[in-house]
Amino acid sequence: DTAVSQTPKYLVTQMGNDKSIKCEQNLGHDTMYWYKQDSKKFLKIMFSYNNKELIINETVPNRFSPKSPDKAHLNLHINSLELGDSAVYFCASSQGAGDTGELFFGEGSRLTVL
Amino acid sequence: DAKTTQPNSMESNEEEPVHLPCNHSTISGTDYIHWYRQLPSQGPEYVIHGLTSNVNNRMASLAIAEDRKSSTLILHRATLRDAAVYYCILNTGKLIFGQGTTLQVKP
Numbered sequence: 001d002t003a004v005s006q007t008p009k010y011l012v013t014q015m016g017n018d019k020s021i022k023c024e025q026n027l028g029h030d031t032m033y034w035y036k037q038d039s040k041k042f043l044k045i046m047f048s049y050n051n052k053e054l055i056i057n058e059t060v061p062n063r064f065s066p067k068s069p070d071k072a073h074l075n076l077h078i079n080s081l082e083l084g085d086s087a088v089y090f091c092a093s094s095q096g097a098g099d100t101g102e103l104f105f106g107e108g109s110r111l112t113v114l
Numbered sequence: 115d116a117k118t119t120q121p122n123s124m125e126s127n128e129e130e131p132v133h134l135p136c137n138h139s140t141i142s143g144t145d146y147i148h149w150y151r152q153l154p155s156q157g158p159e160y161v162i163h164g165l166t167s168n169v170n171n172r173m174a175s176l177a178i179a180e181d182r183k184s185s186t187l188i189l190h191r192a193t194l195r196d197a198a199v200y201y202c203i204l205n206t207g208k209l210i211f212g213q214g215t216t217l218q219v220k221p
Contacts, residue, residue, distance in 0.1 A: 004157075035211075041199070043158065043211035056208055090157050103150075103209060105157030 003027050004106040006091050012112045013081060020077045021109045023091030031055075032074035033092040033103065034066060043090070049074055078111075086113045118202045123216040126192045134187040134215055136202030141182050146205040149176065149187045151198040152214070158201065161187065192219045 004025045013019055025032060033056075034046040048056035049068045063079045078085060091106040119137040126132040138147065149161040162169055162176045164185075169176040175188040189196055199214040 042213065043152075043201075045208055045210065048208065092157070102148075102160035102163065103158070105159070107157050108155075 002106075004091055004093055004104050006089075006106040006109045008109060009107065010110050010112075012114065014114055015081055015083060017081050018077070018079045019081060019111070020075055021089055021091075021111070022073070022075045023106060024073050025091075025093040025104070026072065027093055027095075027104060028072075029093040029095050029104070030071055031094045031096060032068065032071070033094075034074065034076050035090040035092060035105075037088045037090060037108070039087070047074075047076075081111075081113045083113050086111055117210075118204060118212050120200075120202050120212060120215045122213065123218065125218045125220060126189075128194060128219055128221050129191050132189040132192045132196070132217065132219075134189075134200050134202075134217065135184065136186070137184045138202070138204055139183045141204055142206075147176065147178060147182075147185050148203045148205050148209060149174070150201045150203065150209075150211075151196075152201070153195075153198045158211075161200070163205070192217075194219050194221060 007022050031050045033048045035043050037043045045058050046060050047066045052068045065077045068074045088108040088110045090108045092103040094101050094103045146163050148163040150158040152158045162174050164176045177186045197219045199216050201211050201214040203209050
């Protein structure tokens with residue numbers, strides 16, 4: 001039973017389209033995150049939610065809008081996709097706000113914008 | 115943001131110990147030192163973390179310098195499955211990943 005699951009695993013789309021990536025965790029954690037890993041393999045934190053409230057927002061364009069319907073889900077919606085949005089997006093969760101405990105990552109969603 | 119410095123790559127032979135160094139000279143008193151690794155085509159995986167004292171778990175050991183400005187991740191017996199990118203991270207309330215060390219393990 002996967003702890004942090006993301007869908008879809010692969011997503012290919014055209015510039016200008018709107019797409020969503022879904023994330024669910026069954027660990028009972030309070031905090032969820034979105035990270036972006038670009039072609040140079042750098043992992044950058046984008047957002048963090050604790051009990052459905054946004055606690056970290058790292059200078060991400062307004063085209064990216066996270067939504068947390070409950071503490072087990074954190075979805076990422078991207079409007080007007082651009083070529084530079086092509087990357088692997090990782091969802092993660094932790095118990096508490098991640099200041100000491102470990103993060104559990106999903107397997108990633110590879111987004112390709114053509 | 116607090117930063118860490120790691121070698122870009124390292125090589126090891128299978129079944130030998132591996133010492134992965136990390137410098138974090140700007141660490142503050144409350145920053146935890148975390149290590150994660152990322153196997154090819156997978157998400158990062160937690161390895162170990164510590165604050166001041168050395169730590170051991172089933173995966174690895176973490177040796178922290180007395181002044182906390184450096185640390186070393188120790189894999190006691192490297193296997194081919196340990197080939198991955200290893201990230202040393204200062205947890206300041208959020209995890210900021212650097213470029214990590216790519217570990218190659220030779221049979």
